[in-house]
Amino acid sequence: MKIVITIGGSIIIKDHDYKKFRDYAEVLRNINEENEIFVVVGGGTTARDYIGIARSLGVSEAMCDDIGIEVTRLNAKLLIAALGDYAYPVVPHNFREAMQFASSNRIVVMGGTEPAHSTDAVGSILAEFVGAELLINATSVDGLYNKDPNKYPDAKMFTEVKPSKMMELMSTKDIKAGTYEFFDMTAIQIIKRSGIKTVILNGGDPNNIKTAITGKIGTIILQE
Numbered sequence: 001m002k003i004v005i006t007i008g009g010s011i012i013i014k015d016h017d018y019k020k021f022r023d024y025a026e027v028l029r030n031i032n033e034e035n036e037i038f039v040v041v042g043g044g045t046t047a048r049d050y051i052g053i054a055r056s057l058g059v060s061e062a063m064c065d066d067i068g069i070e071v072t073r074l075n076a077k078l079l080i081a082a083l084g085d086y087a088y089p090v091v092p093h094n095f096r097e098a099m100q101f102a103s104s105n106r107i108v109v110m111g112g113t114e115p116a117h118s119t120d121a122v123g124s125i126l127a128e129f130v131g132a133e134l135l136i137n138a139t140s141v142d143g144l145y146n147k148d149p150n151k152y153p154d155a156k157m158f159t160e161v162k163p164s165k166m167m168e169l170m171s172t173k174d175i176k177a178g179t180y181e182f183f184d185m186t187a188i189q190i191i192k193r194s195g196i197k198t199v200i201l202n203g204g205d206p207n208n209i210k211t212a213i214t215g216k217i218g219t220i221i222l223q224e
């Protein structure tokens with residue numbers, strides 16, 4: 001099966017700990033034995049720190065996004081290092097390069113592409129590009145909630161959700177560099193039009209990704 005896996009920076013670079021990269025690499029190598037996988041890595045707090053500095057310097061939001069993209073690519077490079085020979089050694093900067101690098105039969109790992117969205121959008125566009133059957137979004141919470149579970153203890157998680165409902169939840173969110181919360185609008189629109197099966201799950205334990213391939217976990221985004 002062709003699978004695109006988006007790993008939030010909030011997961012992989014959270015503690016600046018090499019073990020997270022190592023553990024992810026082990027699970028990804030394992031999944032790769034029976035599947036063709038593409039990985040998109042986020043920027044996490046490191047990206048937000050850099051964006052914060054840039055914003056204080058008074059640069060444009062697009063420039064802040066661009067700095068965030070560089071950080072996501074740096075994180076992608078670390079995952080490539082952890083994967084060793086299993087990964088294509090270069091981080092693609094766009095989807096054409098990702099397709100090209102995939103012909104090596106190695107795992108392609110990328111970060112961001114262009115300003116104004118997050119790596120969630122990159123994952124959904126990549127999934128559409130390569131004709132993935134499954135898109136997995138590994139995040140820092142168990143799935144998609146009706147409100148931020150870190151702020152509201154009464155937040156409820158959806159086991160299934162349609163893109164239109166997600167858009168409703170998104171409508172009040174800010175669109176600024178470093179603040180594309182839980183899922184950005186571009187990602188939802190792409191998932192809606194392509195109908196790719198998408199699962200949002202807790203990436204704290206990389207083994208949850210294996211569970212998503214064979215069983216049920218997190219929030220499943222249904223077709224309209």
Ligand code: UTP
Pocket residue numbers: 008009010041042043044045047051064065066067068069072111112113114115116117118119120122176177178179180181182
């Ligand atoms: P992330 O995808 O990590 O953003 O990219 P995020 O959703 O804010 O953070 P986590 O990782 O899920 O916690 C970091 C930042 O890089 C820029 C955006 O500013 C984003 O917030 N970015 C990333 C882009 O502008 N374009 C991209 O394709 C990717």
